[in-house]
Amino acid sequence: MRNIGLYIHVPFCKKKCYYCDFVSYENVDDDMVFAYFSVLENELIFYKENYEIEIDTIYIGGGTPSFVPAKYISKLLEFIYSNFNIKTTCEISIEANPESITKEKLKSYRKAGINRLSVGIQSLNDIELRAIGRVHDSEVALKILSMVPLYFENFSVDVITGLPYQTFESFVQTLNALLEFSPPHVSIYSLKIEEGTPLFEKYEECKSLLPSEDEERGMFWWARDRLSEAGLYHYEISNFAKKGFECKHNLKYWNVDEYIGVGCAAHSFFEGCRYYNISNIKEYVKKIKENGLAVKGKEFISSEESEKEFIILGLRKIEGFSLDEFKERFSIVFERKYKSQIEKLKKYGLIDINGRIKLTKRGIDLANLVWLEFI
Numbered sequence: 001m002r003n004i005g006l007y008i009h010v011p012f013c014k015k016k017c018y019y020c021d022f023v024s025y026e027n028v029d030d031d032m033v034f035a036y037f038s039v040l041e042n043e044l045i046f047y048k049e050n051y052e053i054e055i056d057t058i059y060i061g062g063g064t065p066s067f068v069p070a071k072y073i074s075k076l077l078e079f080i081y082s083n084f085n086i087k088t089t090c091e092i093s094i095e096a097n098p099e100s101i102t103k104e105k106l107k108s109y110r111k112a113g114i115n116r117l118s119v120g121i122q123s124l125n126d127i128e129l130r131a132i133g134r135v136h137d138s139e140v141a142l143k144i145l146s147m148v149p150l151y152f153e154n155f156s157v158d159v160i161t162g163l164p165y166q167t168f169e170s171f172v173q174t175l176n177a178l179l180e181f182s183p184p185h186v187s188i189y190s191l192k193i194e195e196g197t198p199l200f201e202k203y204e205e206c207k208s209l210l211p212s213e214d215e216e217r218g219m220f221w222w223a224r225d226r227l228s229e230a231g232l233y234h235y236e237i238s239n240f241a242k243k244g245f246e247c248k249h250n251l252k253y254w255n256v257d258e259y260i261g262v263g264c265a266a267h268s269f270f271e272g273c274r275y276y277n278i279s280n281i282k283e284y285v286k287k288i289k290e291n292g293l294a295v296k297g298k299e300f301i302s303s304e305e306s307e308k309e310f311i312i313l314g315l316r317k318i319e320g321f322s323l324d325e326f327k328e329r330f331s332i333v334f335e336r337k338y339k340s341q342i343e344k345l346k347k348y349g350l351i352d353i354n355g356r357i358k359l360t361k362r363g364i365d366l367a368n369l370v371w372l373e374f375i
């Protein structure tokens with residue numbers, strides 16, 4: 001029986017944030033939420049009937065899973081428990097936003113078996129939160145942060161660097177205030193201005209309000225030291241954790257392990273193929289009702305592509321990947337095949353290689369240039 005990660009996409013939010021291009025919908029009616037959760041079960045049945053799998057991580061992401069009434073989440077997990085083999089040590093994470101977390105929801109998540117909560121804080125500065133269209137303010141976020149550790153030992157907070165109006169000082173205040181709650185896991189994302197988002201439309205106007213790239217990198221490297229002082233080590237480009245609190249589900253992506261994704265726009269990597277589902281929620285629901293599946297595309301990953309994925313995803317981990325593991329997986333000597341890339345990246349101080357290959361600090365800042373060498 002193969003071990004597998006399960007991702008469940010919940011594409012609903014109270015309101016779209018100005019920077020976000022994840023597939024999620026605002027202003028949905030209850031009938032749509034109900035229909036969506038019903039068809040998720042149909043999609044899961046397909047995997048139950050066709051594969052022998054044991055689920056060892058579940059990640060309920062979004063969108064904002066905490067936006068929907070907790071009964072939907074509990075019922076879905078009950079369904080999964082009664083239809084699949086679930087490892088006793090299974091990590092079960094859910095993403096939650098401050099404006100929709102309540103004590104009752106936290107209790108209900110625990111009761112449903114969820115053992116990890118990821119809270120989207122983004123900033124504790126109200127000017128910054130307003131500038132990116134978040135629904136919550138810092139007061140709500142602080143109230144939630146004092147509640148979460150009462151229910152979850154394993155929780156994570158997301159913050160973003162490079163926000164409009166953000167300064168080094170405001171970021172220091174945000175991170176220091178967050179650390180008062182001793183989160184065992186923190187994700188720090190650099191703001192990406194995604195085409196098609198309201199922030200992209202306003203980019204020319206707001207460019208001068210954004211910190212410079214150097215300022216943003218200064219925040220990140222300061223955070224790495226501050227988090228290390230607090231006992232959280234840097235284990236992936238954007239992720240920091242106390243030992244034992246690394247996100248097992250996300251590690252599957254970076255280790256190129258298999259996972260199944262259900263829900264609109266969800267991706268899967270399974271038996272050497274990548275699959276992606278229909279993004280549009282109405283079409284997704286219709287297709288699942290008709291066929292039990294709503295796969296829009298399937299891509300067979302050739303061994304050449306598989307190597308590239310392993311390199312790029314593996315280098316996202318701060319420890320990189322082992323050259324022996326590469327040889328074992330692909331029967332190829334990495335140093336021989338990628339000699340010219342290694343020489344170039346070493347010359348510019350972007351990688352270290354010594355039994356393992358990993359990014360240097362400069363390589364982390366310029367990771368996109370490193371990826372280009374392997375695309």
Ligand SMILES: C[S@@+](CC[C@H](N)C(=O)[O-])C[C@H]1O[C@@H](n2cnc3c(N)ncnc32)[C@H](O)[C@@H]1O
Pocket residue numbers: 019020021022062063064065095096097119120121122158159160189190191192193194
């Ligand atoms: C898919 S979102 C869902 C989580 C949750 N709904 C929330 O808003 O916190 C996961 C995380 O991605 C990050 N994110 C989304 N869009 C981003 C962007 N354009 N640039 C940087 N980080 C982004 C945010 O930090 C967010 O917490």
Ligand code: SF4
Pocket residue numbers: 012013015016017020021022024062063064097120
């Ligand atoms: S960042 Fe989170 S809350 Fe905001 S639109 Fe995206 S998924 Fe929804």
